[in-house]
Amino acid sequence: MQEIVADFIIVGGGTAGCVISARLAEYGFETLLLSSGSNDTLNSMMREKSLFNQLFLNPQFKHYLPASSSANLNDRILDIIVWNTLGGNSINGGGIERLMANDWNYFINATGDQSFHINTMSKFYKMVENFTSTKPFSILNNYGNHGFLKITQVYDPIFNKIWKKVAKELNETFTDTLANTIDYGFSFEASSFTNGIRSWSCNNYLTSTLNKYPNLKVLTGATAIKFNMNEQTKQIKNVLFISKDGLFTGIARKEYILSAGTIFSPHLLMLSGIGDRNILRENNILVKHELKQVGKNLIENGMIIIKYQTQNFSIGQSIPVALINTQLRTNHSNPDTFIILKQDNNTMHLYVFIFNTSPKSTVGFISLYNSNPLIPPKIILDYLTDSKDIQTFINAINYVRKIMSTNTIKQYANLTESLPGLEQTDLTAYIKNTLVPSYHFIGTCSIGQNAENSVVDNLFKVHGISNLRIVDASIFPRKFSTKTGPFLTVHALAEKAADILQKIYS
Template sequence: MERYDYIIAGAGSAGCVLAEALTASGRYKVLLIEAGGSDKRFSIQMPLGYGMTFKDPAVNWCYMAQPDPGLEGREGYWPRGRVIGGSSSINAMAYLQGLPQDFEDWEAAGATGWNWSSVKATYEKLEVRENSDGTLHGSGPVHLHDAQDRMHPFSARFLDAARQAGWPVQDDLNGAAREGITRLKCTVKNGRRWSAADAFLRPALKRHNLRVLSNTLIERVIISDGIATGVECARGGQKHQFFANHEVIVSAGAVNSPKLLQLSGIGPSTLLMQHGIEVKRDLPEVGKGLQDHLGISYQFASSEPTLNNRLGRWPGKISAGLQYVLTKRGPLSVPINQVSGFVRSNPKNHADIQIYCNPMSYAVRPDGGPAVLPDAGFLLCAQPCRPTSRGEIKIGSADPIAPPEIHPNSLSTNEDCAMAIAACRTVQKLAETPAMKAVTTDGPDIAGMSDEDMLSDFRQRANSIYHASCTCRMGRTEKDSVTDARLRVHGVAGLRVIDASSFPNVTSGNTGAPVMMLAARGAEMILEDASARVRLGGAA
């Protein structure tokens, strides 16, 4: 019988942070289990390579959502990392902490101690910022690169357009300024992706008290007399059980964490019994409350060169590849999401729309992946920041290999429909600025669209921005949540959920940074509780 002090389910953004923090003292023996394999792939390490991993089942769960009535019955594609580093190994590397109001709302929802001042201190411990001149600020493991000197010159036009639209242009939206448009800071170091595995797991792997099992699927958490005692896994065609002296921590993400709990007998009893699963804890909110960001993109042809001129044809692709391999510079060394920020759809509101501006246009290949168009173009995208629609994740089978059912329930409230129109109007405002009109040679006639046209277009074309969250959210009681403010599952001792599923509400922007912050604070809570057990005379 193999025993560990802590077992972590999932080596993604949260799991890597937890593995590093829980092994740092050398006192605790930790097992980290990941369904996917190694992240040592060129497509992962090269910053622009996430177009190659977008539909790659070797590193991606490649989930499909259920037909979504709010999106004209379309089945959305939901990529999720299935690899060491999880989604931090396949995401767009944009780093935004979120808006202060996001975290005030977390505390108001019952996540006591998660207000802005508390989480801000954690962010500061995690980060080191590299300016474009190479100087560093901070000493944390999360490397934030200011890539403005590597961004395509066309990106400067987006900043000019933002000023003309009346939006402030900021140097960084992770500092004193939180509203406006900026050149994004990205998790890149020395021209390579800097994932959670790079920042946290690789240093931890040098320690004797950490074991990592990859290509291992956790099929259930073992629950005995209301206590999580271990996990049962499938590895190499064999079943294995591992046991935890202290806690099992589920960090499988907003889709797979509720799935794992449900397979383990923790969730809505009706659903569990429907699939013949013994109910260990009737917890109705497991899988409920799903939130995500929906974005609408518009592509335009340009009279001014963009990345398409370099990457849209084979000679340019080959030269860019050689440049990257030899120097770790060039267009492949920078994420495509280069300019973004938060703006207000109404001056009376908080910032409630996130804008993305990319100096490249692309088509969708038959396999669903992106294909760079051969001629100059650019993309403008907007997403409402705080949707009010709520979806659900639920198992469709007791088979651990079967994908879960993803029910986004998009645009199911009047508020979200109004914000969809507002997002379209925000792109219209940007597209109609002199800076953009001066180079636009073709594209959608946003100016001629009515509100009804915009909502219809949003329903037909909007897609997930891949920020799924809140399916095992923190809250006050089991009636409104799955975990308490210390991330402990209601009514099941020795079990926590720590990942984007734990968010009480989705943050306004990209979720990679908030997940790492949440995991760092979660690790502190775990260690505090372990110390408390020692003081009370229990086992460490």
């Protein structure tokens, strides 16, 4: 048994883990980051937008995560992809949005903490953002310009006018950016790709920091097995992990930070005897600290796709989006659908991605198959348990058809719907047969004021354990879903957590 000691030990090298370890090292703390994945920052499939789809064909970069069959999706088994590489699910399609201003009220209501107000969180977003735009007019004041994460919004002058006219024809709001005072309606999305090259937490936070700060140590291929906890003091004593070099204990002088993500953070807690008493006992794990909500409240938007064959149609390099209500004129509190337009210039297909922004169904939970730490977590996953979610997707399909039938679009291009196709009259069947995850999984270690209803408090500290915090997408509040995805917000939350720790220990 080998022993490693540091001020802070971060378990999990995904989006949040890379951010918080880089910041803590910058703040002068001796920091150890443990990642089960490898460092693939030089791999062109990670970096280049044109090669991203090749990653899905390479199992060495993915955790093997079998999920249960989904009864409401005709017993289909959905693929659950968590990238096993530094940066984790920062390796994605590239779309970047902040949370809507109104969304932060969920955090405030859950915690009673006004520091989650959008005005305060904007500071942490700006610490992340290095924002540029090709627009001839400035929207830069809404964003940060000196952060680690390179973000680019591409302006296409022709389609910008088209999209604006479509919004007007549908009596909807148009805004240049959803981070403005108006954060709904028709707009354009920014991306973590600039000139086809990705910016992500590993490359832009961690790698640059490693070259500057000798007080930061990163161990890749290091799989955490469990936290050992003193039941009397309710403190973590150490974290046990293995790598190709053997078995290790990591001892944090100050605190342990769990950033293994929505799937793996609750898994490691349960393996450590922290979680729902019934689940732990079923798997012959000694209950060290009961927290009923560990692994519960798995929330995910779900996504369906409409496909069009196009003629004389181009969105350029821009990413048109709409955050709208399918039944009423949209305002800041009622969006139920988020759509994204993307075009394949080789096939001339236009794809419309539809997300349910406010699912009524909790899609599942994370549990255990057994107490073996090298066995993947048990993922119970089902969508559409509430029929209102099916109706939302039906309404969204009809709304997209309304967009494509506007006089503005008809005058601009010729579109033919190929999926689901106008001859497909059973939209419920289409949704059940084609819905896939949007990979916006959140909520399994939710934030809140007490141990009965949540896992962490407003300072990200695990209820009842004095030296363990969780910082990743798992901490989003119960019954909350992101309208446009958690990617950028996880960065901002990690910045907030690092700021809290700096103030406590400096």
